Amino acid sequence: MGDGYxxxxxxxxxxxxVRALSxxxxxxxxxxxxxxxxxxxxxxxxxxxxxxxxxxxVILFVxxxxxxxxxxxxxxxxxxxxxxxxxxxxxxxxxVIWGLLSALLYHLVAGVRHLIMDMGIGETLExxxxxxxxxxxVSAVVILLVGVWIW
Amino acid sequence: MxxxxxxxxxSGLYDWMAQRVSAVVLAAYVLFLLGYIVANPGMxxxxxxxxxxxxxxxxxxLLTLVALxxxxxxxxxxxxxxxxxxxxxxxxxxxxxxxxxxACGIAMFTFFVWGVQIFWGN
Numbered sequence: 001m002g003d004g005y006x007x008x009x010x011x012x013x014x015x016x017x018v019r020a021l022s023x024x025x026x027x028x029x030x031x032x033x034x035x036x037x038x039x040x041x042x043x044x045x046x047x048x049x050x051x052x053x054x055x056x057x058v059i060l061f062v063x064x065x066x067x068x069x070x071x072x073x074x075x076x077x078x079x080x081x082x083x084x085x086x087x088x089x090x091x092x093x094x095x096v097i098w099g100l101l102s103a104l105l106y107h108l109v110a111g112v113r114h115l116i117m118d119m120g121i122g123e124t125l126e127x128x129x130x131x132x133x134x135x136x137x138v139s140a141v142v143i144l145l146v147g148v149w150i151w
Numbered sequence: 152m153x154x155x156x157x158x159x160x161x162s163g164l165y166d167w168m169a170q171r172v173s174a175v176v177l178a179a180y181v182l183f184l185l186g187y188i189v190a191n192p193g194m195x196x197x198x199x200x201x202x203x204x205x206x207x208x209x210x211x212x213l214l215t216l217v218a219l220x221x222x223x224x225x226x227x228x229x230x231x232x233x234x235x236x237x238x239x240x241x242x243x244x245x246x247x248x249x250x251x252x253x254a255c256g257i258a259m260f261t262f263f264v265w266g267v268q269i270f271w272g273n
Contacts, residue, residue: 037238057226061255064219064262068269074196075203075273081196104181111174118171149189 049132053110056103063100098150102143109139157232157252159225170225173218180215203270212270220263227255 035041043051070087073080087093113135117123122131159166191198202208235248 078196
């Protein structure tokens with residue numbers, strides 16, 4: 001391509017360029033919406049640990065009622081304590097408690113990662129991904145251990 | 152101008168701080184209680200009751216209830232403002248979000264009072 005290319009191309013495309021510029025300007029000036037629709041975005045590992053943190057938080061919020069109920073009963077009387085202990089031998093109760101403890105432990109591990117990141121550790125893209133993977137591995141291990149302890 | 156009035160402290164920075172401080176209290180309580188239960192297998196009623204009627208434990212439990220209330224509110228508020236939006240729900244979003252937040256507030260207040268009754272009444 002010689003020098004002639006640009007100069008000859010310019011007049012033809014000039015109107016187009018001006019139009020493109022005005023479109024860009026309009027887009028910048030308007031409060032252009034950003035696509036934050038999570039259903040249309042492919043998520044990285046950090047997003048999965050983040051959404052799990054939220055889901056486990058909601059489970060715990062609901063679970064408070066179950067835990068308070070059990071605690072109330074177990075502290076009320078000797079019979080209540082025996083009743084709770086008896087109930088916790090059933091597979092369903094064990095599964096529910098395991099589920100709640102899993103949510104609790106995941107939430108705790110992911111929360112500790114947040115505190116570590118607040119100290120400025122692991123804030124890069126690579127650090128964030130590594131931290132997410134560590135959270136998944138560590139929480140999987142403690143959740144398994146708690147499962148063994150319950151059964 | 153930001154006109155948000157439903158968050159915990161009307162300041163994102165204070166909410167952020169409250170979330171972290173309460174998290175540390177909650178983590179300490181959970182780790183202590185789980186550790187205590189694991190370290191004392193086959194615990195009976197007398198031991199269990201004695202643990203929770205200890206004054207230090209009562210104070211720790213009440214502190215945890217306060218921390219839990221703040222922590223749960225900030226968390227549920229964050230989730231509701233992220234997902235219960237006009238994009239997801241259309242024109243009823245504000246009403247739905249308000250009702251959801253009201254339900255969370257009432258639930259957490261109930262948990263708090265119930266918790267006080269358990270920790271200080273038993």
